[in-house]
Structures are given as C-alpha cells and as structure tokens.
Amino acid sequence: MAAKPCLKIKGRGKGPKGSSSSTTSSSSSKNELVKEWTNWSLKKAKVATQYGFIPLIIIIGMKSDPKPHLFQLLSPV
C-alpha cells in the first residue's frame, strides 16, 4: 500500500548533510511534501471514484421522484 508521506520526508531529511542553506532545503522539502500529499490524495480519490461512482448514481436515482422500488432495480424485466 502507499506509505504515508511523513515517513518518507524524515528519511530524506537525514540523508544529505552538507546542504547549501537551510532555507532552500526547507522550501524544497515543503515542495516535496506538497507533491507527496497531492499524489496520495489523488490516488485515494481515484480509488474512491472507482468504487463509489456507480453506487452514488444508484443512490441519487433511487431517491428521485417517483421513487422506484428495489425490486425494479434488481429484476431483469
């Protein structure tokens, strides 16, 4: 499964010791952090859409007027 982004950043912070200046490394690590979080959230959104889009349409449809019966949903006629 996708690892949480925080653990990855901690590992990266320990690696390079002789970095040029603390501000550039913190801003680049912030960029990395933002990128990691957006990638993680996009992946979760994709999985949620894949599983939930059709059930969402069915729920919205079953609530619209006139309310269809559950039997009409499942029967092939």
Next chain:
Amino acid sequence: MADLLPPLGTAQIDGKTKVDEKVDYSNLPCPVPYEELHREAIMSLKADNFEGLRFDFSKGLNQKFSLSHSVMMGPTEVPSQSPDTTIKIPTAHYEFGANYFDPKLMLIGRLMTDGRLNARVKADLTDRLVLKANGQLSNEPHMSHAMFNFDYMGSDYRAQLQLGNSALIGATYIQSVTPRLSLGGEVFWAGVPRKSGIGYAARYDTDKMVATAQVASTGTIAMNYVQKISEKVSLATDFAYNYLSRDVVASVGYDYILRQSRVRGKIDSNGVASALLEERLSMGLNFLLSAELDHKKKDYKFGFGLTVG
C-alpha cells in the same frame, strides 16, 4: 396625381422588407460549442463502426434514472509494430451502466468487468456556467485519465476552460460574427510531452449547408462541408491534411434518415469503405449492422448488434 400614389406605396413596402433582412448585430445567436463545431460532418463520416456482436439492454426505472447492461464480443485491435499488419485479440466483456438525467445534473457511469470505469458528469452550476467532467479510470497504473471543463455561455459567445490530468490545460473561445458565421480559437498546454498549441476554427451554416474549417499548430488542417439535400438525406465531405507529418485523407459520406431505419456510409482516400445500418424492428428494438472494408490493409470488419430499450 393618382399615378404618383401607387409608386410611393410600393417604395414603402420595399423599404420595410429591406429593414427586416438587415442583420441585427447586437442580437446574434449563440454559436455551437467549439468541440461540436463539425457535429453534422461527424454524424455522417465518423459513425461508430464495430466488429463482432453488440447487445445493449437499457431499462428505465424512472423518468430520470435508468440502468443499462451491454455485452460486447469481438476482436479488439492491438497496435502493432509494422503498419501493414494488424493484431487482433478476441475479447468479450460485459458493461454495467447507470444514468441519471436531471435538467441540472447529468451523471453517466459505465463499469466493465475488468474494473475500468467510464464516468461523465455534467452539472449546471449557474444559468450560464456548466461544469463537465469526464474520466476513464482503470486498475492499471498510469492508464487513468480525467478531464474537467468549465463552460461559460454568453449571449453570442462561448468560452471554455479545460483541466486534465498529467497537467493539461486548455481554453477555447467561439464567437458569432454574423447570424451564419462563427469564428473561434483554442489554446492548450500539455505538461507531460511539453508542448503547447494554438488553433483557429470557423463555421458557416445556413439551413441547407454547413461548412467548417480548422487549423492548428499541431499541424492539422481540416475542412468539411455538409449539404442537406432533403429532410431525409444529407451528404458530407471532409478533407484533413497534416503539414508536419504529410498525411492527407479525404472522405465522402452520406446519411439517410428514413422512417424505420438510418443508413450512414462513407468512402475514404485510404481505401476504406464503411457503412452502418440502424433499423427499428419495433418499438424499443433496434437492429444494427456494421461493415468496414479496408482494401489497403486487407482488413474487413463486420458486426451486428441489437439494442433493446
């Protein structure tokens, strides 16, 4: 004296009809959306020919809500290295779909047995602003695409902003210049293959004919012309030239809309002749026959299908 009066009367009537025909430039009609610029030509020339069996069953539970079941069995083409041979793999799949149609919200979802979801959403955010979203999500990594469009409809213009995954941004604008002529342009920037493009389009339509032209910096020049011969018959022709890859294709097609059936056919300069017949057997039962003969590659595709509901 009596001789002078009738000419004055006729001069007044002539002047009035001339005023009616004069164009009211502040009240032009709204143009067609930029991506539907050549929709009449697409109906005749880009009919969806298929190969194999196709069965669609659509069941409406409600005025707004319906479910659909589709079975498709047939070979699918796999891109091959050499352009002469085509590799076909026989596949069969079942697709479950749910549709919800509301004046303000439209949701269409199609889910296949291999986990691929095809989702379309169209929501009217305000009177003039429409959000459209389109996604193909699959289980394979890096094979999912999504695109969001924001459309704004003005009194005689339309503007659209597109955002897609893998950093794709595009914008289109189309404006009615006279009641019959509309001009538009588009700009896009794609992040992954770092390229950007700009294109222009024009559309001229009357009751009997539609002519469109498109030029883009990606190298395509496309022109098409559709003539409506009668209520039942229309003929279309299309010319596409790519000045970067030096590809040229010209095609001629027809569209016959009869009482019980609809026949569309076209012939190409690549040696492809194709036709699609949709026949209404009875209320809610449609029979489809499709044929595509590629004489250059010696690839012949035939398909038949049935649509219920």
